[in-house]
Amino acid sequence: MHPLSLSHMSIVSSLGAGQDATLDALRSGRGGLKPCSFETVTLDTHIGEVAGVDYIRLPPELAGYDCRNNRLAEMALHQDGFAEAVAAARERYGADRIGVFLGTSTSGILSAELAFRARDPQTGALPAAFSFATTHSTGSLADFVRCRLGLEGPAFVVSSACATTSKVFANAARMIATGLCDAAVVGGADSLCLTTLYGFHSLELVSPTPCRPFDAERSGVSLGEGAGFALLERTAPKPAPGTIHLLGAGESNDAHHMSTPHPEGLGARLAMERALASAGLRPEDIDYVNLHGTATTYGDAAEDQAITGLLGTRIPVSSTKGYTGHTLGAAGIVEAIISVLALRTGLIPGSPQTRTLDPALRSRYLQANENGRLDRVMTNSFGFGGSNSSLIFGWAA
Amino acid sequence: MRAYVEGIGLLGPGLPGWAESRAILAGDSPYVATPAVLTASPLLPPAERRRSVPTVKLAMAVGAEALEQAGRDPATVATVFTSSSGDPDTLHQILETLATEERDISPTRFHNSVHNAPAGYWSIATRCREPSTSLSAHDESFQTGLLEAAAEVSADGWTVGLIAYDLPYPEPLNKVRPIAGIFGTALVLTPQPTDRCLARLDIDLSRRDEPVSRMAEVGLEALRTGNPTGRALPLLAALARVVAGGAPETVVLDLPPGSRLVVRVGAPC
Numbered sequence: 263m264h265p266l267s268l269s270h271m272s273i274v275s276s277l278g279a280g281q282d283a284t285l286d287a288l289r290s291g292r293g294g295l296k297p298c299s300f301e302t303v304t305l306d307t308h309i310g311e312v313a314g315v316d317y318i319r320l321p322p323e324l325a326g327y328d329c330r331n332n333r334l335a336e337m338a339l340h341q342d343g344f345a346e347a348v349a350a351a352r353e354r355y356g357a358d359r360i361g362v363f364l365g366t367s368t369s370g371i372l373s374a375e376l377a378f379r380a381r382d383p384q385t386g387a388l389p390a391a392f393s394f395a396t397t398h399s400t401g402s403l404a405d406f407v408r409c410r411l412g413l414e415g416p417a418f419v420v421s422s423a424c425a426t427t428s429k430v431f432a433n434a435a436r437m438i439a440t441g442l443c444d445a446a447v448v449g450g451a452d453s454l455c456l457t458t459l460y461g462f463h464s465l466e467l468v469s470p471t472p473c474r475p476f477d478a479e480r481s482g483v484s485l486g487e488g489a490g491f492a493l494l495e496r497t498a499p500k501p502a503p504g505t506i507h508l509l510g511a512g513e514s515n516d517a518h519h520m521s522t523p524h525p526e527g528l529g530a531r532l533a534m535e536r537a538l539a540s541a542g543l544r545p546e547d548i549d550y551v552n553l554h555g556t557a558t559t560y561g562d563a564a565e566d567q568a569i570t571g572l573l574g575t576r577i578p579v580s581s582t583k584g585y586t587g588h589t590l591g592a593a594g595i596v597e598a599i600i601s602v603l604a605l606r607t608g609l610i611p612g613s614p615q616t617r618t619l620d621p622a623l624r625s626r627y628l629q630a631n632e633n634g635r636l637d638r639v640m641t642n643s644f645g646f647g648g649s650n651s652s653l654i655f656g657w658a659a
Numbered sequence: 660m661r662a663y664v665e666g667i668g669l670l671g672p673g674l675p676g677w678a679e680s681r682a683i684l685a686g687d688s689p690y691v692a693t694p695a696v697l698t699a700s701p702l703l704p705p706a707e708r709r710r711s712v713p714t715v716k717l718a719m720a721v722g723a724e725a726l727e728q729a730g731r732d733p734a735t736v737a738t739v740f741t742s743s744s745g746d747p748d749t750l751h752q753i754l755e756t757l758a759t760e761e762r763d764i765s766p767t768r769f770h771n772s773v774h775n776a777p778a779g780y781w782s783i784a785t786r787c788r789e790p791s792t793s794l795s796a797h798d799e800s801f802q803t804g805l806l807e808a809a810a811e812v813s814a815d816g817w818t819v820g821l822i823a824y825d826l827p828y829p830e831p832l833n834k835v836r837p838i839a840g841i842f843g844t845a846l847v848l849t850p851q852p853t854d855r856c857l858a859r860l861d862i863d864l865s866r867r868d869e870p871v872s873r874m875a876e877v878g879l880e881a882l883r884t885g886n887p888t889g890r891a892l893p894l895l896a897a898l899a900r901v902v903a904g905g906a907p908e909t910v911v912l913d914l915p916p917g918s919r920l921v922v923r924v925g926a927p928c
Contacts, residue, residue, distance in 0.1 A: 358866060358917070358918065367773065367774065374750075374754055374832075375754060375757050375758070378754040378755065378757065378758040379757075379758045381758070381831065386830065386831050387831050387834065388831045388832075388834070388835055392835060393835075394832070394835040394836040395797060395836070399743065399744060399795070399797050399836075400743070400744055400745070400774055400795035400797075401743065401795045401796040401797040401799075401800065402797070404796065405796075405797065414916050414917055414918070416803065416806055416864070416914070416918075417796065417803075418794050418795065418796040418799075418800075418803040418807070419794065419795045419796065420792055420793065420794055421773075421774035421775060421793050421794070421795055422774075422775040422778065422791070422792055422793045423773050423774075423775050429792055432790075433792065433807060433810075435814075436807070436810040436811060436813075436814040436815060437810055439810075439814040440660055440809075440810045440813050440814050442660075442806070442810065442864055456757045456762065457753055457757065457764075457769075457772065460757065460762050460763075460764050460769075461753075461764050461766075461769035461772070462769075463764075464763070464764045464765060464766040464769050465766045465769065465770070513790035513791075513792070514788050514789070514790060515778075515782040515787060515788045515789065515790070515791050516782065516788070517734075517782040517783055517785070517786045517787055517788050518783065519783065520707075520770045520771075520776070520779050520780070520783070521766075521770045528788070529788060532788055536790075645775070646770060646773050646775070646779065647770075647773060647775045647776060647778055647779025647780075647782070648779055648782055648783070649775055649778065649779070649791065649793075
């Protein structure tokens, strides 16, 4: 693919709001996972909850979109000068020339969960205040963000489970390549809700302790929430020093099982191979891989096989889910932004809580931070239904 | 963007498949809105077949019909699944369960609740490891799916199966989100003409206010406006006429705010 410039980005997770708070947490080893006290949930687990979501107010004209997911998106739009950067891009390109390709798996389903609890005992009717289209509907996130940023280009939500906000980079690249857009806002949001907490619990995938990816005693995922955005534009003929490019994207399917990855990581490897091919790079060109690394036994083992089979055992890799928890549909954008922060600062994040590496896993998994010059980083996102996506970022050549 | 149509799948009220529905869509036979019947796909392994929910049944039925007509091995074809929402019954059951004290969701129900469940089952059934994306854009889900599929054909040179589906919710969700009937459709789109091509599509985004295409027949027009995937009907009707030897036609689908998807439907060569 033709590289795209990643000119602006913003992030919100349990580590805090904005790039500085995120970097500060990674540098100091301060994770965002806490014992679960979300809503009325009674599960024995740790979660990565974003502080202050309940106090966010959407602009009055968009109040109908009010739900936890869109509030998270609103929070992220305010960070790192992102909304202002998009406003400037809108002046340059025109509102109809900027697309909005976002991901979410939950959308505002929490609103429907609360509405079902408040059904009329006689008629079974939902409360009159419940708005399906603007809160619950899967597409509402893209609709809200498009309105919030005053954009009129093509807009949709990708909902391919946990690969979602990684895959949107490829959607944007295609839309720009075909000339339908000049720039695109990508990213998305996924918020805590009862469906995912109790759903992952039913699959026996939720850890009672903060998650420990690649640890011999790992015991499942910690769920989290987050949001993030990136502005992608065509590359400049002479990019400014320090410009970051999206160099490649690779997508694949496992064709194996709805909730368990292919045991040898075939789909994961295919996504990474396709990302390398689309970037015109070789395995040895990658300096760090931010793993999907959920801390499930099957998931970590499959990814380890894919990584060592393709990239060998010398490239530093780590999962940052011990910091943020698994932010599900937002994992792709949260970890893409962490990967770009690593590229920019040379900070290669180690993995909190991972004490004793599983001896069956062979990757060079980082438990402590390292520092060094990075030229190209890869980030992996793999989801339910066997949906895989891998992205490569690097300095503009 | 240009794409060639190699296969078409269709299942809806009174529209039991492409071959059986062509004359109705073209306006040459009367339309009778008998309910659509869903069956589990024989492509699925028995365990998955038992678990398959209505969205999976519908998506797989129209997808299989289109791929079979195209004469393609589905393992080699990328897919775009598009729908306004996930499986209606699964969603209803989960929301009811979470409103009780126990909150004991079944694991199968949970994995069926993800929006990309049909894409997951499809890849398991067809052994397809090609890229697949699952989209949603509320009432514009079909239009955005067509746009994405055409972009994949045009930018990446992939052959793409576009699979669109929408089904009604049970009460009380039906009151807040009414969806008319069970309706699904699929198109196999290729970058180059082949000897199996049925038609050529030239797809553009427009900012002019061309009138949106409608269905002349009252029942089909109700399906078009009542079911998000029904927005595909004017395109399917144009395909039915062009494939039967009719003159090229232009179809206009709305893409708010302020855009139109303009599709010129012509003979493949």
